[in-house]
Amino acid sequence: EAGVTQFPSHSVIEKGQTVTLRCDPISGHDNLYWYRRVMGKEIKFLLHFVKESKQDESGMPNNRFLAERTGGTYSTLKVQPAELEDSGVYFCASSQESWQAPYEQYFGPGTRLTVT
Amino acid sequence: GQNIDQPTEMTATEGAIVQINCTYQTSGFNGLFWYQQHAGEAPTFLSYNVLDGLEEKGRFSSFLSRSKGYSYLLLKELQMKDSASYLCAVRFSGGYNKLIFGAGTRLAVHP
DSSP states (O other): OOOOEEEOSEEEEOTTOOEEEEEEOOTTOOEEEEEEEOTTSOOEEEEEEETTEEEEOTTOOSTTEEEEOGGGSOEEEEESSOOGGGOEEEEEEEEOOOSSOOOOOEEOOOEEEEEO | OOOEEOOSEEEEETTOOEEEEEEEOOTTEEEEEEEEEOTTSOOEEEEEEOSSEEEEETTEEEEEETTTTEEEEEEOSOOGGGOEEEEEEEEETTSTTOEEEOOOEEEEEEO
């Protein structure tokens, strides 16, 4: 079974440009999460989709970040315009979930974003 | 805030046992996860505790005390490949399913 995949693995862009990150969750996982880790800090939650709906977007830093999950399969995270402080590693995770048994979140390898 | 605290770095010897501690605020606790992350790779799930006590999985065990807001990950018979970062993450009720992570503990295993 394929794991969570993310594209690209690395991206270097200039301040003010736009970048779109993609995440393909494990097939059948309705729950999809975005997290990011900026240099020297802990991994922080950005948002959570259940199928195509945003369940929790409390971690999105500002309106320069836009996440979508049309059709409830893959998700994209767009940063427009990018700022220097957006540099970091963006992780995607997916999980099966039920009220009875919360399952672990499976993480992708991350996209390393560098804004210069 | 919902701070998750764990030591920044630890070192240990191959074949030995190491314990990595994690503390968190107790209010609204709804489960604790341990993940292993090698440099440049995805965090991989190690264990999940929601009730007090010890969960054992081969060489790895995880303990939880909800009243103390405390967990530890115990790694036995250390191998060189265990050199990695170990992440403690807590799920809080009312936060849907998002995980709050500690900064991670970098473990270096020496021969």
